[in-house]
Amino acid sequence: MSCPWFTDSRSRTTLQTLPNRSSFVPRISKETDGLLGVIPHGEEREYQESHKTNNVAAAYEDVPVQATGFDIPSHVTSFEEMGFSTNALTDNIRRCKYVKPTPIQSYAIPVAMAGRDLMACAQTGSGKTAAFCFPIINGVMDMQRRKRIVNHSAASGIACPVALILAPTRELSCQIHEVAKKFSYQTGVKVVVAYGGASTVLQLRNLEKGVDILVATPGRLVDFIERGKISLRNVKYLALDEADRMLDMGFERQVRKIVQQMEMPQPGARQTMLFSATFPAEIQKLASDFLSNYIFLAAGKVGSSTDLIVQRVEFVCDVDKRYRLMNLLRSGMTDNSPSKDSLTLVFVETKRAADALERWLSRKGFPSTAIHGDKIQMERERALRLFRSGCTPILVATDVAARGLDIPHVAHVINFDLPRAVDDYVHRIGRTGRAGKSGLATAFFSEKNAPLAKPLVELMQETNQEIPEWLNKYAKAAYTGGGSGRSSGHGCSKFGGYDYRSGVDCKNSDDYWTQHVDKALSPYVVTSSSSISAYNDRYTSTSDPFAYSLPYAPDISAPTASSFDLGPYNHVYDGSTVATGWE
Numbered sequence: 383m384s385c386p387w388f389t390d391s392r393s394r395t396t397l398q399t400l401p402n403r404s405s406f407v408p409r410i411s412k413e414t415d416g417l418l419g420v421i422p423h424g425e426e427r428e429y430q431e432s433h434k435t436n437n438v439a440a441a442y443e444d445v446p447v448q449a450t451g452f453d454i455p456s457h458v459t460s461f462e463e464m465g466f467s468t469n470a471l472t473d474n475i476r477r478c479k480y481v482k483p484t485p486i487q488s489y490a491i492p493v494a495m496a497g498r499d500l501m502a503c504a505q506t507g508s509g510k511t512a513a514f515c516f517p518i519i520n521g522v523m524d525m526q527r528r529k530r531i532v533n534h535s536a537a538s539g540i541a542c543p544v545a546l547i548l549a550p551t552r553e554l555s556c557q558i559h560e561v562a563k564k565f566s567y568q569t570g571v572k573v574v575v576a577y578g579g580a581s582t583v584l585q586l587r588n589l590e591k592g593v594d595i596l597v598a599t600p601g602r603l604v605d606f607i608e609r610g611k612i613s614l615r616n617v618k619y620l621a622l623d624e625a626d627r628m629l630d631m632g633f634e635r636q637v638r639k640i641v642q643q644m645e646m647p648q649p650g651a652r653q654t655m656l657f658s659a660t661f662p663a664e665i666q667k668l669a670s671d672f673l674s675n676y677i678f679l680a681a682g683k684v685g686s687s688t689d690l691i692v693q694r695v696e697f698v699c700d701v702d703k704r705y706r707l708m709n710l711l712r713s714g715m716t717d718n719s720p721s722k723d724s725l726t727l728v729f730v731e732t733k734r735a736a737d738a739l740e741r742w743l744s745r746k747g748f749p750s751t752a753i754h755g756d757k758i759q760m761e762r763e764r765a766l767r768l769f770r771s772g773c774t775p776i777l778v779a780t781d782v783a784a785r786g787l788d789i790p791h792v793a794h795v796i797n798f799d800l801p802r803a804v805d806d807y808v809h810r811i812g813r814t815g816r817a818g819k820s821g822l823a824t825a826f827f828s829e830k831n832a833p834l835a836k837p838l839v840e841l842m843q844e845t846n847q848e849i850p851e852w853l854n855k856y857a858k859a860a861y862t863g864g865g866s867g868r869s870s871g872h873g874c875s876k877f878g879g880y881d882y883r884s885g886v887d888c889k890n891s892d893d894y895w896t897q898h899v900d901k902a903l904s905p906y907v908v909t910s911s912s913s914i915s916a917y918n919d920r921y922t923s924t925s926d927p928f929a930y931s932l933p934y935a936p937d938i939s940a941p942t943a944s945s946f947d948l949g950p951y952n953h954v955y956d957g958s959t960v961a962t963g964w965e
């Protein structure tokens with residue numbers, strides 16, 4: 383068996399300092415080992431690499447994490463503490479050069495290893511894939527050791543995976559499949575992928591050889607189940623990547639069918655993990671149907687972009703966009719030609735616009751390719767391959783490339799056309815600024831984007847971006863017609879980075895306790911669900927009947943208010959940890 387670790391001659395490195403935001407253009411170091419860099423305009427100063435080795439976790443060190451739910455397992459700060467049951471997985475983590483877990487991995491993996499259901503939000507590029515893959519692979523290995531796995535029925539020829547990972551796009555499924563295969567190297571765990579647009583014969587042949595972990599897009603999976611090729615009756619682990627997308631209007635029916643009507647064990651009999659960078663409250667409500675006594679995790683300002691990405695918004699009329707784009711691309715070039723190590727992703731609204739812009743750019747001498755839903759799968763894969771390798775360093779894309787794709791060296795994301803929902807903007811710009819690297823995102827804003835101004839300004843404020851005065855004016859005019867909002871088709875839900883159960887409509891209010899940070903209430907406030915009366919004798923109430931100020935809460939294990947403000951915290955109620963995190 384050949385080793386699946388690819389060797390990338392271009393080292394992955396992290397920049398330590400983000401230069402002044404106002405003067406960014408993406409540039410590439412001329413060093414041959416090609417560091418992806420963002421260098422101040424007009425100042426050809428090289429930025430020092432923070433480490434030659436992987437330093438991803440350090441980039442997220444000050445990211446606050448909140449955990450809510452009942453009896454939350456403690457987080458850990460190293461992979462060694464995660465309690466994986468064999469060395470094979472730990473060896474693979476080392477081979478990947480993952481030195482330290484990122485915040486979402488520190489919190490989510492112990493929760494999943496404890497067998498708990500999980501809804502997890504963390505910023506784009508912060509390592510969510512590993513956060514669900516590691517516990518699943520470990521669990522499958524455990525089952526194999528205890529000979530509890532029958533992943534394939536020889537008699538019926540039906541593949542029966544024990545883990546199912548669902549993703550919204552074909553390319554993302556393929557990427558998760560590749561990553562999961564690397565993590566499973568020499569573990570005996572078989573990972574298979576099933577997605578639309580590619581040969582069913584080949585995919586079925588792979589399934590026949592046996593499958594423990596199936597990565598799939600919903601459409602192809604339903605097809606295989608209905609043809610009697612796959613059964614979900616043995617599924618013990620279910621993970622939805624980009625879970626909010628999987629449960630929005632485009633996919634919800636299909637996903638419900640898979641999870642609730644196709645033999646899959648019920649919540650509680652299986653373990654369910656939902657991950658995304660954005661999680662609007664209304665989608666959380668839908669998702670809770672799939673979960674049992676789950677823990678909600680929020681790493682960073684969820685629903686927000688990461689502050690590794692510098693965001694710029696320019697007012698550009700539709701007729702001027704092409705020429706403005708050309709200037710931007712030129713300014714990012716080295717020696718008048720685009721760099722292979724500094725890729726640019728350009729988002730447009732429609733498939734036709736993607737083709738037209740690609741042709742125009744190519745005619746103007748910019749090596750480009752395009753990806754969208756009307757291309758056949760082979761063309762889509764080819765476009766991604768050419769882009770990834772730097773052969774065509776410009777990719778024009780529709781939203782099909784907005785979520786999940788992890789392409790090293792994407793230095794610049796340009797929203798040639800802005801999306802209608804700010805959540806989609808968050809995912810699009812998240813194709814840069816990944817794994818601790820810095821990145822740049824430029825958006826062309828025109829009159830028709832007025833409905834997006836307010837959520838866009840709020841988002842930019844969250845990460846201290848420079849906001850042009852004209853954009854503030856649009857935001858203040860608070861034009862809300864035309865359906866802007868956080869996520870497609872779901873209106874303007876605020877933030878999505880808190881556990882929706884903390885609201886008064888909490889489903890399990892009788893047995894639920896949660897907390898959230900409210901910086902406006904000094905110094906720190908623990909808020910309960912509607913079952914607050916149960917706790918009245920334990921905490922001193924402030925003027926708000928549902929708010930309890932920390933220094934007066936004697937059995938919360940924060941030593942003092944001031945150290946609590948800055949350090950890790952752990953709330954215990956009646957011997958159980960009810961909330962834990964880092965603030």
Ligand SMILES: Nc1ncnc2c1ncn2[C@@H]1O[C@H](COP(=O)(O)OP(=O)(O)OP(=O)(O)O)[C@@H](O)[C@H]1O
Nearest residue numbers: 438480482483484506507508509510511786788817
């Ligand atoms: N602990 C770690 N140490 C070093 N690199 C890591 C670590 N965890 C993940 N990475 C790398 O970070 C990159 C981003 O990870 P991943 O694709 O899982 O992000 P994500 O949170 O799923 O992003 P998105 O929201 O866009 O889907 C990948 O290249 C991955 O290999």
